[in-house]
Amino acid sequence: xxxxxxxxxxxxxxxxxxxxxxxxxxxxxxxxxxxxxxxxxxxxxxxxxxxxxxxxxxxxxxxxxxxxxxxxxxxxxxxxxxxxxxxxxxxxxxxxxxxxxxxxxxxxxxxxxxxxxxxxxxxxxxxxxxxxxxxxxxxxxxxxxxxxxxxxxxxxxxxxxxxxxxxxxxxxxxxxxxxxxxxxxxxxxxxxxxxxxxxxxxxxxxxxxxxxxxxxxxxxxxxxxxxxxxxxxxxxxxxxxxxxxxxxxxxxxxxxxxxxxxxxxxxxxxxxxxxxxxxxxxxxxxxxxxxxxxxxxxxxxxxxxxxxxxxxxxxxxxxxxxxxxxxxxxxxxxxxxxxxxxxxxxxxxxxxxxxxxxxxxxxxxxxxxxxxxxxxxxxxxxxxxxxxxxxxxxxxxxxxxxxxxxxxxxxxxxxxxxxxxxxxxxxxxxxxxxxxxxxxxxxxxxxxxxxxxxxxxx
Amino acid sequence: xxxxxxxxxxxxxxxxxxxxxxxxxxxxxxxxxxxxxxxxxxxxxxxxxxxxxxxxxxxxxxxxxxxxxxxxxxxxxxxxxxxxxxxxxxxxxxxxxxxxxxxxxxxxxxxxxxxxxxxxxxxxxxxxxxxxxxxxxxxxxxxxxxxxxxxxxxxxxxxxxxxxxxxxxxxxxxxxxxxxxxxxxxxxxxxxxxxxxxxxxxxxxxxxxxxxxxxxxxxxxxxxxxxxxxxxxxxxxxxxxxxxxxxxxxxxxxxxxxxxxxxxxxxxxxxxxxxxxxxxxxxxxxxxxxxxxxxxxxxxxx
Numbered sequence: 001x002x003x004x005x006x007x008x009x010x011x012x013x014x015x016x017x018x019x020x021x022x023x024x025x026x027x028x029x030x031x032x033x034x035x036x037x038x039x040x041x042x043x044x045x046x047x048x049x050x051x052x053x054x055x056x057x058x059x060x061x062x063x064x065x066x067x068x069x070x071x072x073x074x075x076x077x078x079x080x081x082x083x084x085x086x087x088x089x090x091x092x093x094x095x096x097x098x099x100x101x102x103x104x105x106x107x108x109x110x111x112x113x114x115x116x117x118x119x120x121x122x123x124x125x126x127x128x129x130x131x132x133x134x135x136x137x138x139x140x141x142x143x144x145x146x147x148x149x150x151x152x153x154x155x156x157x158x159x160x161x162x163x164x165x166x167x168x169x170x171x172x173x174x175x176x177x178x179x180x181x182x183x184x185x186x187x188x189x190x191x192x193x194x195x196x197x198x199x200x201x202x203x204x205x206x207x208x209x210x211x212x213x214x215x216x217x218x219x220x221x222x223x224x225x226x227x228x229x230x231x232x233x234x235x236x237x238x239x240x241x242x243x244x245x246x247x248x249x250x251x252x253x254x255x256x257x258x259x260x261x262x263x264x265x266x267x268x269x270x271x272x273x274x275x276x277x278x279x280x281x282x283x284x285x286x287x288x289x290x291x292x293x294x295x296x297x298x299x300x301x302x303x304x305x306x307x308x309x310x311x312x313x314x315x316x317x318x319x320x321x322x323x324x325x326x327x328x329x330x331x332x333x334x335x336x337x338x339x340x341x342x343x344x345x346x347x348x349x350x351x352x353x354x355x356x357x358x359x360x361x362x363x364x365x366x367x368x369x370x371x372x373x374x375x376x377x378x379x380x381x382x383x384x385x386x387x388x389x390x391x392x393x394x395x396x397x398x399x400x401x402x403x404x405x406x407x408x409x410x411x412x413x414x415x416x417x418x419x420x421x422x423x424x425x426x427x428x429x430x431x432x433x434x435x436x437x438x439x440x441x442x443x444x445x446x447x448x449x450x451x452x453x454x455x456x457x458x
Numbered sequence: 459x460x461x462x463x464x465x466x467x468x469x470x471x472x473x474x475x476x477x478x479x480x481x482x483x484x485x486x487x488x489x490x491x492x493x494x495x496x497x498x499x500x501x502x503x504x505x506x507x508x509x510x511x512x513x514x515x516x517x518x519x520x521x522x523x524x525x526x527x528x529x530x531x532x533x534x535x536x537x538x539x540x541x542x543x544x545x546x547x548x549x550x551x552x553x554x555x556x557x558x559x560x561x562x563x564x565x566x567x568x569x570x571x572x573x574x575x576x577x578x579x580x581x582x583x584x585x586x587x588x589x590x591x592x593x594x595x596x597x598x599x600x601x602x603x604x605x606x607x608x609x610x611x612x613x614x615x616x617x618x619x620x621x622x623x624x625x626x627x628x629x630x631x632x633x634x635x636x637x638x639x640x641x642x643x644x645x646x647x648x649x650x651x652x653x654x655x656x657x658x659x660x661x662x663x664x665x666x667x668x669x670x671x672x673x674x675x676x677x678x679x680x681x682x683x684x685x686x687x688x689x690x691x692x693x694x695x696x697x698x699x700x701x702x703x704x705x706x707x708x709x710x711x712x713x714x715x716x717x718x719x720x721x722x723x724x725x726x727x728x729x730x731x732x733x734x735x736x737x738x739x740x741x742x743x744x745x746x747x748x749x750x751x752x753x754x755x756x757x758x759x760x
Contacts, residue, residue, distance in 0.1 A: 292609070295608075295609055296605070296609070299598075299602055299605055299608040299609065299615075300592075300595050300598040300599045300602055300605075300608070301599070301602075301604075301605045301608075303584075303588060303591060303592050303595070304592065304595055306581070306583075306584060306588075307581050307584065307592045307595075309583075310580075310581035310582060310583055310584060311579050311580070311581055311582075313515070313575075313579060314575070314579040314580070314581065315563075315592075316515075316562045316563045316566070317513060317515075317562065317566055317572065317573050317575070317579075317659075318566055318572070318592065318593045318595060318658070318659075318662055319563050319564075319566035319567030319568075319595065319596050319662060320563055320592075320595050320596075321563050321564075321567075322563065436583060438584070438585045438587075438588055438640065439588060440585075440587060440588060440591060440619075440623070441585070441587065441639070441640045442587050442623070442627065442630075442636070442639035442640055443639065443640055444640060445640065446585075446640045446641065448583055448584070448585065448642045449642070452582055452583045452642040452644045452645065453582075453583030453642075454582070454583055
């Protein structure tokens with residue numbers, strides 16, 4: 001699309017007229033689309049009959065928005081074309097120190113996040129900020145990093161990642177319920193079981209690539225969810241499993257009892273203690289994921305994953321067992337998903353199949369793609385933006401003053417989600433951090449431009 | 459072929475059918491240890507198919523491909539191995555591998571056959587050095603104790619990695635790409651990519667190096683450099699080379715032994731001078747009719 005304005009300018013003597021023409025075309029398209037979708041609404045009247053309520057004002061707004069939006073876009077593109085060529089911006093690679101600085105700064109912010117939230121918002125507010133924002137975002141960062149191993153490094157497009165998250169969560173719930181194991185025992189077991197299921201999924205899809213792999217992994221995710229729904233004697237179906245034990249602090253439960261955490265340290269009991277503890281647990285788990293991933297990238301197995309993404313046939317010609325390589329990628333990625341699921345179950349205390357829909361897989365994959373496949377910092381930034389952004393929508397109550405009391409900003413979550421995706425894909429088609437850091441270097445480590453690197457294609 | 463020594467590779471009655479199409483028809487030849495063996499023939503003669511069979515990318519319809527990593531392996535032992543149904547055998551004189559029974563990665567890892575591709579297959583998004591380190595995957599994997607020693611950062615792995623980088627550096631010096639070690643492989647010019655692909659194959663320390671049209675797309679100077687490079691590989695590392703090539707100047711100058719294919723059949727086999735003057739080969743390359751071949755043969759006989 002960016003080509004169109006440039007062509008218009010050169011072909012037409014009057015660029016403004018041409019732009020108006022194009023904007024008029026966009027408005028016409030908007031009219032054609034909005035008439036069937038927006039113009040008429042079926043409603044029940046007082047006598048319970050269906051009547052059509054015309055909403056031409058909506059159509060007018062949509063058409064006007066398309067007209068003005070297109071005009072603005074063309075103006076911006078023309079202004080952009082007059083400035084320095086775009087290529088310079090696309091090929092920009094941050095200096096070596098910046099990535100390091102950002103990761104260290106990010107780590108410090110994360111470590112200090114609970115006290116900062118507590119200081120800024122007080123006890124009542126901190127519950128929301130630590131739980132809804134902090135813990136929720138950290139879970140998705142961890143899931144993103146786990147999936148990044150499979151999609152970003154090994155290049156295997158996995159649309160069913162939520163299945164392993166579910167396996168981890170249900171393993172924890174069932175082990176705790178049936179064998180009365182504590183969270184700290186369930187956590188590693190859940191990771192191992194999820195990794196095992198990763199291998200089980202890996203075997204049948206070894207020969208598949210690209211779209212076919214994506215479809216089968218998607219189906220696998222759905223199979224797991226349907227089994228969870230229908231195997232009622234074990235999973236309790238839609239009703240889910242409740243009463244999952246909460247993580248304890250070296251054996252000290254977070255409650256108001258005399259044996260509790262607060263009593264032991266002689267401080268006043270507040271539910272915040274548990275939330276702050278949970279935040280640090282998921283932070284530690286996510287950092288473990290990150291550390292292992294960064295380490296594995298510099299080991300033969302990690303290089304084999306990346307080589308597999310680049311060219312599978314060349315890998316085999318060099319004696320790399322691609323079967324094992326793919327299975328380890330699936331297993332390790334799934335294992336981290338299982339850890340995250342186990343944590344999720346223990347944090348909620350209750351799980352049901354509704355937490356493990358395809359939408360979750362899509363969100364995690366979107367985080368990996370938006371962040372820049374293979375980039376750890378990019379994935380973290382994307383998770384903060386996407387999950388934090390949707391949580392922020394709940395806070396926008398003042399919008400009700402503008403759009404009326406019936407307006408609920410959270411309803412627009414998916415719309416904004418899609419919009420953000422489209423904008424990033426136009427602006428940075430290879431994700432926010434679109435360069436690859438070599439795993440080893442002789443003289444100096446030079447980032448590899450994204451257009452060189454293959455995308456996850458199966 | 460010396461009678462006392464078993465050839466490195468013995469291909470016997472190799473046949474490859476794709477549905478009704480017979481790509482290779484009852485092909486037998488052998489490549490002697492330390493030799494440069496060339497396979498030539500017109501387009502579509504089945505040269506690359508032979509390569510794909512040897513390196514395990516295709517499973518041949520029938521035939522035996524024996525690779526021996528020892529000086530002399532007796533006929534009886536070979537027959538016993540063939541009858542046993544196993545893939546390979548470690549014998550006192552060396553190991554013998556039946557390539558048609560092995561998957562591709564195992565041929566590369568255990569039988570030590572490395573290859574390059576007609577359309578270069580580098581890891582384009584990885585740096586030149588990374589390409590050479592990935593080629594040493596199996597040695598590094600052992601050193602890292604399936605990742606555990608590597609994850610813990612044990613000295614044993616760090617030493618192995620330093621050694622791998624040292625070997626990569628040696629090959630970088632040889633192909634003149636040391637300065638570009640940290641650039642993405644996809645950024646290199648075409649000729650350098652060809653050299654890098656050969657160096658990558660050599661980093662896996664092969665006993666036999668299979669090169670699929672290494673001179674394709676090279677200019678005359680690069681072609682001349684390639685000849686020197688291939689000779690030095692054989693002289694310094696003792697690696698036998700199996701070569702598919704269209705550039706006759708390369709084939710005739712460096713090969714010890716030439717096999718000529720046409721329509722999947724072997725039409726000539728021998729030292730380069732002999733093959734060059736073989737009327738059947740001339741006919742195949744110049745595309746004369748069958749009757750004319752007989753005429754040419756008759757003329758030569760006179």
